[in-house]
Amino acid sequence: MADSTPDGVERRLPTEEARELLALTRDIARREIAPRAAEEEDAGHFPRDLFTLLSRSGLLGLPYDSEHGGGGQPYEVYLQVLEELAAARLTVGLGVSVHSLSCHALARYGTDEQRAAHLPAMLGGGLLGAYCLSEPSAGSDAAALRTRAVRDGDGGDWVIDGTKAWITHGGIADFCTVMARTGEEGPRGITAFLVPGDAPGLSAAPPERKMGMKGSPTAQLHFDGVRVPDARRLGAEGQGFAIALDALDSGRLGIAACAVGLGQAALDVALAYAVERRQFGRPIADFQGIRFLLADMATRIEAGRALYLEAARLRDEGRPFGRLAAMAKLFCSDAAMRITTDAVQVLGGYGYTADFPVERYLREAKMLQIVEGTNQIQRVVISRSLLKGGR
Numbered sequence: 542m543a544d545s546t547p548d549g550v551e552r553r554l555p556t557e558e559a560r561e562l563l564a565l566t567r568d569i570a571r572r573e574i575a576p577r578a579a580e581e582e583d584a585g586h587f588p589r590d591l592f593t594l595l596s597r598s599g600l601l602g603l604p605y606d607s608e609h610g611g612g613g614q615p616y617e618v619y620l621q622v623l624e625e626l627a628a629a630r631l632t633v634g635l636g637v638s639v640h641s642l643s644c645h646a647l648a649r650y651g652t653d654e655q656r657a658a659h660l661p662a663m664l665g666g667g668l669l670g671a672y673c674l675s676e677p678s679a680g681s682d683a684a685a686l687r688t689r690a691v692r693d694g695d696g697g698d699w700v701i702d703g704t705k706a707w708i709t710h711g712g713i714a715d716f717c718t719v720m721a722r723t724g725e726e727g728p729r730g731i732t733a734f735l736v737p738g739d740a741p742g743l744s745a746a747p748p749e750r751k752m753g754m755k756g757s758p759t760a761q762l763h764f765d766g767v768r769v770p771d772a773r774r775l776g777a778e779g780q781g782f783a784i785a786l787d788a789l790d791s792g793r794l795g796i797a798a799c800a801v802g803l804g805q806a807a808l809d810v811a812l813a814y815a816v817e818r819r820q821f822g823r824p825i826a827d828f829q830g831i832r833f834l835l836a837d838m839a840t841r842i843e844a845g846r847a848l849y850l851e852a853a854r855l856r857d858e859g860r861p862f863g864r865l866a867a868m869a870k871l872f873c874s875d876a877a878m879r880i881t882t883d884a885v886q887v888l889g890g891y892g893y894t895a896d897f898p899v900e901r902y903l904r905e906a907k908m909l910q911i912v913e914g915t916n917q918i919q920r921v922v923i924s925r926s927l928l929k930g931g932r
């Protein structure tokens with residue numbers, strides 16, 4: 542069965558429950574999220590209440606097991622929900638995606654006791670997560686991270702010291718999934734920890750002053766002797782980098798879905814404007830130069846959507862999907878950049894002003910080409926996978 546978007550695009554929604562979830566998402570997006578987006582992004586206001594609403598509505602833990610408070614939905618359904626949220630406001634769609642990324646290590650690598658203790662609150666209890674991998678000197682080369690976790694005697698506690706950079710929800714997150722060095726240099730000396738947001742010794746720098754996504758705080762986090770019991774270590778010692786990369790495979794699909802949502806929002810504005818705006822005695826939509834821009838935008842959106850859904854299908858079937866996820870992140874974020882740029886062009890001078898949302902969309906799209914691995918790094922991942930064979 543397929544649902545359809547307002548512009549008639551067929552969607553993959555396998556069950557009645559999934560169709561209801563998408564309808565609920567659209568309703569929340571239209572009534573609660575979109576109307577506040579422009580003003581709050583301008584003011585740099587993070588809409589914490591919307592995340593509480595999404596949590597209460599069961600939309601914050603969709604792809605995780607219902608046993609621990611998740612929605613038990615296939616990834617392809619979760620991603621279509623993300624697309625709708627991002628179309629209404631990228632800060633919200635991306636925030637849900639980052640939250641989900643932050644839950645991944647515990648959900649997949651935690652023990653039964655750890656899952657039972659923490660996951661229900663993280664998935665449906667109104668908590669918000671942060672994923673802490675990048676550092677000031679370790680971005681694309683994340684395995685060079687220097688934040689250290691050292692055992693304190695035989696007591697079982699770890700003590701974490703160091704600085705994480707560019708952390709989405711930095712300073713407002715209730716919990717942080719933190720990758721820290723516990724052993725040798727390189728990827729094998731890294732371990733993952735679940736750190737409470739209010740742990741003594743953990744502090745945040747003022748949020749970065751970004752070109753877009755001002756409502757989504759991005760900040761450095763300083764760890765100054767942060768004590769974490771061994772019961773909050775996720776996975777084995779030395780497994781942290783593999784866990785971080787595994788989470789990113791799934792997270793990149795979230796970025797792809799958000800990029801498609803942003804592109805769709807830009808196309809919707811451009812289409813409506815092209816029909817209304819008249820020059821040379823007729824709507825600019827009559828001019829082939831404008832029509833071709835619209836056609837290319839729609840084509841990129843459909844191609845991107847098909848690509849992320851195909852990667853999600855592989856993931857839902859338990860098959861390798863990392864290469865396709867990197868391709869989806871690369872293609873969809875590049876598409877969003879191109880689509881939002883062309884949307885500004887369709888609106889001419891008005892597109893360059895804050896009277897229409899497309900200039901904001903353009904600034905937001907740029908971020909999607911950088912986060913969770915720049916698009917150069919996606920090409921590194923894709924080409925490495927091609928040369929190794931398999932998927």
Ligand SMILES: Cc1cc2nc3c(=O)[nH]c(=O)nc-3n(C[C@H](O)[C@H](O)[C@H](O)COP(=O)(O)OP(=O)(O)OC[C@H]3O[C@@H](n4cnc5c(N)ncnc54)[C@H](O)[C@@H]3O)c2cc1C
Nearest residue numbers: 672673674675680681707708709759911912913914915917
């Ligand atoms: C708004 C925002 C939110 C973010 N949120 C988070 C978060 O929540 N958690 C988190 O851990 N991180 C987060 N990040 C960090 C993000 O993942 C990094 O910015 C990204 O991985 C790039 O690292 P860098 O900025 O240090 O750039 P660098 O690694 O210094 O790269 C600089 C340039 O060199 C290129 N380059 C580097 N290596 C290669 C190579 N081998 N081949 C070709 N080109 C290369 C890059 O593509 C880039 O163009 C966020 C970043 C931003 C901007």
